[in-house]
Amino acid sequence: MLILTCPYCGVKAEETELSPGGEAHLKRIGPKGTAEEFEAYLFARKNIKGVHFERWRHAYGCNKWFLAARDTHTMQVYGTYKAQTAHATDEIVANARQARAEWVPDWPQASEAVVA
Amino acid sequence: MPSPRSGRYSVFAIAREALRQHQGWNRAWASPEPRERYKVVIVGAGGHGLATAYYLGKNFGITDVAVIEKGWLGGGNTGRNTTIIRSNYLQDPSAAIYDKALKLYENLSQDLNYNVMFSPRGLIMLAQTEHEVRGYKRTVYANNLQGVSTEWIEPKRLKEIVPIINIDGPRYPVLGGLYQARGGTARHDAVAWGYARACSDMGMHIIQTCEVTGIETANGQVQAVSTTKGRIGCEKLALVVAGHSSQLAEMAGFRLPIESVPLQAMVSEPIKPCMDVVVMANTVHGYMSQSDKGEMVIGGGTDSYNAFTQRGSWHHIEETVRALIETFPMISRLKMLRQWGGIVDMTGDRSPILSATPVGNIFVNCGWGTGGFKAIPGSGWAMAELIAQGRPGPLAAAFGMNRFREGRFIDESVAAGVAH
Ligand SMILES: Cc1cc2nc3c(=O)[nH]c(=O)nc-3n(C[C@H](O)[C@H](O)[C@H](O)COP(=O)(O)OP(=O)(O)OC[C@H]3O[C@@H](n4cnc5c(N)ncnc54)[C@H](O)[C@@H]3O)c2cc1C
Numbered sequence: 001m002l003i004l005t006c007p008y009c010g011v012k013a014e015e016t017e018l019s020p021g022g023e024a025h026l027k028r029i030g031p032k033g034t035a036e037e038f039e040a041y042l043f044a045r046k047n048i049k050g051v052h053f054e055r056w057r058h059a060y061g062c063n064k065w066f067l068a069a070r071d072t073h074t075m076q077v078y079g080t081y082k083a084q085t086a087h088a089t090d091e092i093v094a095n096a097r098q099a100r101a102e103w104v105p106d107w108p109q110a111s112e113a114v115v116a
Numbered sequence: 117m118p119s120p121r122s123g124r125y126s127v128f129a130i131a132r133e134a135l136r137q138h139q140g141w142n143r144a145w146a147s148p149e150p151r152e153r154y155k156v157v158i159v160g161a162g163g164h165g166l167a168t169a170y171y172l173g174k175n176f177g178i179t180d181v182a183v184i185e186k187g188w189l190g191g192g193n194t195g196r197n198t199t200i201i202r203s204n205y206l207q208d209p210s211a212a213i214y215d216k217a218l219k220l221y222e223n224l225s226q227d228l229n230y231n232v233m234f235s236p237r238g239l240i241m242l243a244q245t246e247h248e249v250r251g252y253k254r255t256v257y258a259n260n261l262q263g264v265s266t267e268w269i270e271p272k273r274l275k276e277i278v279p280i281i282n283i284d285g286p287r288y289p290v291l292g293g294l295y296q297a298r299g300g301t302a303r304h305d306a307v308a309w310g311y312a313r314a315c316s317d318m319g320m321h322i323i324q325t326c327e328v329t330g331i332e333t334a335n336g337q338v339q340a341v342s343t344t345k346g347r348i349g350c351e352k353l354a355l356v357v358a359g360h361s362s363q364l365a366e367m368a369g370f371r372l373p374i375e376s377v378p379l380q381a382m383v384s385e386p387i388k389p390c391m392d393v394v395v396m397a398n399t400v401h402g403y404m405s406q407s408d409k410g411e412m413v414i415g416g417g418t419d420s421y422n423a424f425t426q427r428g429s430w431h432h433i434e435e436t437v438r439a440l441i442e443t444f445p446m447i448s449r450l451k452m453l454r455q456w457g458g459i460v461d462m463t464g465d466r467s468p469i470l471s472a473t474p475v476g477n478i479f480v481n482c483g484w485g486t487g488g489f490k491a492i493p494g495s496g497w498a499m500a501e502l503i504a505q506g507r508p509g510p511l512a513a514a515f516g517m518n519r520f521r522e523g524r525f526i527d528e529s530v531a532a533g534v535a536h
C-alpha cells in the first residue's frame with residue numbers, strides 16, 4: 001500500500017486515507033489562452049514513467065491539498081511538500097537523483113531560478 | 117486465411133498427426149531477424165497491433181509489415197484481461213466499432229483457422245443503485261436505436277439466468293440488469309496467437325524481445341524507429357502500445373491525453389460449473405465469469421493514480437472481493453490462485469483514440485483503457501483502414517485525437533466507468 005506523509009499534519013497516511021488529484025504544477029490557462037493551450041491544460045498529461053509530481057488531498061485527515069514526488073515505475077516516494085510551492089524541494093530533487101542519476105528537473109535550478 | 121507456412125489446422129490434420137506422434141506440427145509463427153525497412157511498422161504486438169497488421173494484409177494487400185514487441189506477443193494487457201466481450205455502449209460511434217468487433221469475433225475462429233474459443237454466453241450488467249437502473253434503461257433504448265440488441269431484465273428473470281446471485285443484498289440489492297445475449301468471452305492468448313499466426317503466414321514479421329527506444333523523423337515525417345535490435349526504417353508507423361502510449365508519443369515529440377494506471381484481476385481455484393453467463397457489477401467494480409477450466413475470473417477496479425507496476429493496490433482486491441461476496445455468497449470460501457495487473461491507458465472521455473498525429477505518417481491506436489479486449493477485431497479493422505488510406509474510415513472517424521481540442525467527446529464514462 002502506498003504511504004505518503006502529509007506535510008501539514010505530519011501523519012503517515014495510507015492511500016485509502018488520501019484522495020488523488022492528478023498531475024501537479026499544471027499552469028491554469030486563462031480566457032486569453034488558445035485552443036491548443038486550453039486543450040493541453042485540460043487533457044495533455046506528461047504521464048511520466050519515472051519521477052512524477054502529483055496532487056493529493058488528505059481526505060480523511062486534515063483535508064488539505066499537498067504535493068508528492070513519486071516514482072511511477074518503482075513506486076518509491078521521493079517526498080511530499082506543501083501545495084503552495086512552485087516546484088519540489090531540493091531535498092526531494094536529491095532523493096530522486098540518487099535513485100535515477102539520469103533524471104533532471106524540468107524547472108530552472110536554484111542558481112538560475114527566477115522568483116515569481 | 118489459408119496457412120501455407122504453419123499448415124492448416126483441421127480435424128484431418130489432428131488425425132494425421134495422431135498417427136505420427138505429433139511430429140509434423142510447425143511453429144505457429146516465425147521469429148525472423150528484422151529487415152532494414154518495411155512499408156508499415158507497428159509497435160506493440162498486443163491484440164490491437166496484431167489485428168491491425170492482419171487487416172492491413174487481408175483488406176488492403178499490404179504485407180510488407182513488421183510488428184515490433186518489447187516482450188513477448190500478447191504479454192501486455194491482451195494476455196492480462198478478464199476477456200469480457202460486449203457491445204452495449206451508449207454513444208453511436210462506440211456502438212459502431214464495438215459491434216463491428218463483436219460481429220468479427222463471431223467468425224474469428226473460422227477466419228483465422230485458429231480456435232479463439234469465442235463463447236457468446238451472454239452478459240449482464242447489474243443495476244445496484246437507482247442511478248444505474250436509469251442509466252442502463254437509457255443504454256437499452258440507445259442500443260435498440262443503434263441496432264445492437266440488448267434488453268432490460270427484472271431481478272426475477274436475472275435470478276433465473278444467474279441462480280448463484282443474491283438479489284436482495286442489504287448493501288447492494290440487485291434491481292435489474294442490462295442483458296446482452298450476444299456478449300461473452302474468448303480466450304485472450306488465442307486471439308493474439310491466432311492473429312500472429314495469420315500475419316506470419318502472410319509473410320509479415322513479428323519481432324519479439326525488441327524494444328522501440330526512439331523515433332526518427334525528418335521534415336515532420338517519420339523515417340525510422342531505433343530499437344534494441346537496431347534501426348528499422350518505415351514509410352508508415354503505428355503506435356499501438358496501450359499503457360506506454362505516452363512514452364512512444366514523447367519519442368515522436370507530441371503528447372497524448374492519456375494517463376496510465378494499473379488495473380487488476382484474479383482467478384480462483386477451479387470449481388464445478390456454476391455460472392454460464394458473464395456478470396458485471398459496475399457500482400462495486402466487480403466482474404465475474406467462469407473460465408472453461410472452472411476458475412472464477414474476477415476483475416476489479418483501477419488504481420486512481422498513475423503507475424507502471426503491473427501490480428496495483430492491495431485494497432482494491434479487498435474491495436472487489438468484499439462486494440462480490442455479498443452478491444455471490446457462495447464464493448466466500450473460494451481460494452484465489454493468482455492475482456495480477458496490467459497498465460491501462462485512460463482517456464478523459466473513456467473512449468479510445470484511433471488517429472493520425474502531428475507527425476506525418478505516424479498513427480496511434482490507444483486509450484482502450486479498461487475495456488479494449490472486446491474491441492480488438494474492430495479496432496484492427498478500422499486502424500488498417502486509417503493506415504492504408506491515410507485518413508480514417510467511418511469506424512475510426514469520430515475517434516481522432518483532435519476531439520479533445522474540439523470538445524467532441526465520446527462520453528462512455530457511464531457505460532464503461534471502469535468496466536471491462
Ligand atoms: C486486469 C485487466 C482486465 C481487463 N479486462 C477486460 C475485459 O474483460 N474486457 C475487455 O474488453 N478489456 C479488458 N481489459 C482491457 C484490455 O486488456 C486492453 O484494452 C487491451 O488488451 C489492449 O490491447 P493492446 O493491444 O492495445 O495492448 P497490449 O496488449 O498491452 O499490447 C501493447 C504491447 O506493446 C508493447 N510495448 C510497449 N512499449 C513498447 C516499446 N517501447 N517497444 C515495443 N513494444 C512495446 C507491450 O509490451 C505490449 O505487449 C482489461 C485490462 C486489464 C489490465
Ligand SMILES: [Zn+2]
Nearest residue numbers: 006009058062
Ligand atoms: Zn494532513
